[in-house]
Amino acid sequence: xxxxxxxxNGNEYTVEIEEVGGTITNVTAAPQPTAAPAAATTPKPxxxxxxxxTGGAKVTSPLPGVILDVAVxxxxxxxxxxxxxxxxAMKMENVIEATADGVIKEIKVKKSDSVLEGDVxxxxx
Numbered sequence: 001x002x003x004x005x006x007x008x009n010g011n012e013y014t015v016e017i018e019e020v021g022g023t024i025t026n027v028t029a030a031p032q033p034t035a036a037p038a039a040a041t042t043p044k045p046x047x048x049x050x051x052x053x054t055g056g057a058k059v060t061s062p063l064p065g066v067i068l069d070v071a072v073x074x075x076x077x078x079x080x081x082x083x084x085x086x087x088x089a090m091k092m093e094n095v096i097e098a099t100a101d102g103v104i105k106e107i108k109v110k111k112s113d114s115v116l117e118g119d120v121x122x123x124x125x
Contacts, residue, residue, distance in 0.1 A: 065089030
């Protein structure tokens with residue numbers, strides 16, 4: 001286990017990283033006793049399915065980032081939870097999943113596109 005001290009937005013944290021066989025398996029962070037407590041944030045899941053003007057469910061970006069991969073093509077059948085997009089945000093890869101069962105009606109992004117939170121990525125019909 002390795003321990004690091006980092007400072008984020010003026011708050012100091014002690015981060016412990018556990019390695020097993022060269023793979024990071026557990027990361028824990030605790031604020032230093034001298035630092036003011038930081039507000040905890042959790043990543044937002046993909047936005048819920050929303051009805052589009054074309055009658056389908058929209059899959060939207062949960063945060064700003066860059067499209068690394070589009071895992072589906074128009075006409076592909078998907079089930080709720082299937083991987084449709086890989087989005088890089090804050091130097092992390094985020095798998096964006098289908099919000100409903102159906103067929104991909106429209107893909108609104110391509111690899112290397114920059115997107116903002118709430119942008120429509122694909123429409124499922």
